[in-house]
Amino acid sequence: MTNWETQMGKYKIWFFAGGETRNEVFNVFTGSFIRLMREICGPYFDYVKGVYFRFPAQNVIWALNNAQKPIKFVSGNSFVTKACNQILNNNISPDTTLILISSSSGSIVAAQTACLLARRISSEGILMKPFHLALGSSMIATDSQLFLLLSEFKDKGLIGNIILDELHDADDNTSGMGGRSKSEAYSNAFGLMIPALSSKYNGPSFLNTNPVNGHIHRRRSQTEEKAIDFIRIILVKNRLGGEELGLKAEELIKKYC
Numbered sequence: 107m108t109n110w111e112t113q114m115g116k117y118k119i120w121f122f123a124g125g126e127t128r129n130e131v132f133n134v135f136t137g138s139f140i141r142l143m144r145e146i147c148g149p150y151f152d153y154v155k156g157v158y159f160r161f162p163a164q165n166v167i168w169a170l171n172n173a174q175k176p177i178k179f180v181s182g183n184s185f186v187t188k189a190c191n192q193i194l195n196n197n198i199s200p201d202t203t204l205i206l207i208s209s210s211s212g213s214i215v216a217a218q219t220a221c222l223l224a225r226r227i228s229s230e231g232i233l234m235k236p237f238h239l240a241l242g243s244s245m246i247a248t249d250s251q252l253f254l255l256l257s258e259f260k261d262k263g264l265i266g267n268i269i270l271d272e273l274h275d276a277d278d279n280t281s282g283m284g285g286r287s288k289s290e291a292y293s294n295a296f297g298l299m300i301p302a303l304s305s306k307y308n309g310p311s312f313l314n315t316n317p318v319n320g321h322i323h324r325r326r327s328q329t330e331e332k333a334i335d336f337i338r339i340i341l342v343k344n345r346l347g348g349e350e351l352g353l354k355a356e357e358l359i360k361k362y363c
Contacts, residue, residue, distance in 0.1 A: 116201060116202060116203055116348075117147070117150050117202065117203050117204075117205065117347055117348065117351065118150055118152075118193075118196065118197075118198060118202050118203075118204050118205070119143065119147055119150060119151045119152070119204075119205045119207060119347065120151075120152055120153065120154060120192075120193055120204070120205070120206050120207070121139065121140065121143065121151070121152070121153040121154070121207045121208070121209075121212075122153070122154050122189070122206065122207070122208035122209070122212035122213065122215050122216040122219070123136045123140075123153060123154075123208075123209060123210075123212050124136065124165075124209050124210030124211050124212045124243075124327065125158060125159075125162045125164075125165025125166050125168075125169065125210065125211040125212065126162045126165075126327070127158060127212070128158075128160075129155045129156060133327045133328060134327065134328045134329055134330060135209070135326065135327045135328065135329060135330070135332045135333050136209070136327075138329075138330040138332075138333035138334075139209075139332075139333035139336060139337070140153055142333055142334070142337060142358060142362075143337070145358060146337070146341070146351065146354050146355055146358055147347075147351065147354075152196065154189050154192055154193075154212075154215070155192070156188060156192075157184070157185050157188050157189050157192075157215065158185075158215075165211050166211055166295075168185065168211075168214070169211035169214040169215075169245065169284070170245075170284065170288065170291045170292060170295055171288055171291075172214050172218060172252075173214050173245050173246055173247075173250065173252065173284025173285070173291055174247075174250045174251060174252055174284060174285060174286055174287055174288065174290075174291065175250070175251040175252055176218065176221045176251065176252055176255050177218050177221075180218070180221075180222050183218075185215050185218070186215070186218045186219050186222055187222070189215060189216075189219045190219050190222045190223055190226070193206075193219070193223070194223075194226070194232065198232065198233070200231075200232070200233060200234045201234055201235065202233060202235070203235050203237070203238070203347075203348070204223075204233060204235075204237035204238070205237065205238045205239075205240070205340075205346050205347065206219070206220055206223075206237065206238070206239050206240065207240040207242065207336070207340060208239075208240065208241055208242055208244070209242040209243050209244075209273075209336070210242070210243045210244070210245075210323070210327070211245070213241040213242060213243070213244035213245070213246060214244075214245070214246065214284070216239065216241065217239070217241060217244075217246060217252055217253070217256060218252070220237070220239050220256060220259070220265065221252075221255055221256065221259070223237065224259040224262075224264040224265060227264055228262075228264060235266075236260075236263055236264055236265050236266035237264075237265060237266060238265070238266045238267045238268075238269075238346045239256065239265055239267070239268050239269070240268075240269040240273060240336075240340050240346070241268070241269065241270045241273065242269075242273035242274070242336055243273060243274055243275070243278065243280070243323060243326070244270060244273070244274065244281075245280050245281070245282065245283045245284035245291075246270070246282070246284050247282040247283075247284055247285050247286060248270070248282065249286060250284065250285065250286050251286070253270075256268060266346075267344060267346060269339065269340065269344060269346075272339050272343075272344075273336060273339055273340075275322055275323075275326060277322055278322050278323050278326075279298065279307055279309065280298065280312070280323050283295065283298065294306070294307075295312075298311070298312040298321075299311055299312050299313050309321070310322075312324065315328075330362075334359055334362060334363065337355050337358070337359065338355070338359055341355035342355050342356055342359065
């Protein structure tokens, strides 16, 4: 076993894709990110499967309904329990450094799963190390109860790094649109879809997927560049996967850029 393989055996990286994803059907960003991360990490990278609804609109509605507060009766929520069990039943050892990466509506699933994981780690002692959480292109508001609980788990040493703003394009107005209540989330969603009727939002409608003139959140989801940017921020800049993985990510970025 090489030094790199020995180091990588200490890591497990899970990706929560956006709501358009099916088990083997991806947009350009998601497909590129999975492919590139497999090239970097091999078997130590995987993505959450069998969790989302069949239709993207259903996944967006779930995210809008759960972006504000931690789910109270989490045992009855299949999104979160399935994701958590998938992670914990996949050869996790106490010394594993766990990294959860997410994008778009998948960041809500990741955040809720992170809350459940933190509780289980605290009560069951599953991991000796804090796990890291990357919330990419996320609608989570930093003053929401959900994010405040994640921050509390970070203060307690259960969560290590939380990356949020760095993985959100500066001109993507979906940032924080989940708000502090469901009514705020749906009001914001309506404004994003029909900005002409909104006093808060302007620019292209979120429904506009045109690769040139569409909403930037939708345009970026159709690019490999977004995947490379995620890798650069998570693995190279923030070194969430340690030095060995950061160096491999640098090599890959040089090859593709």
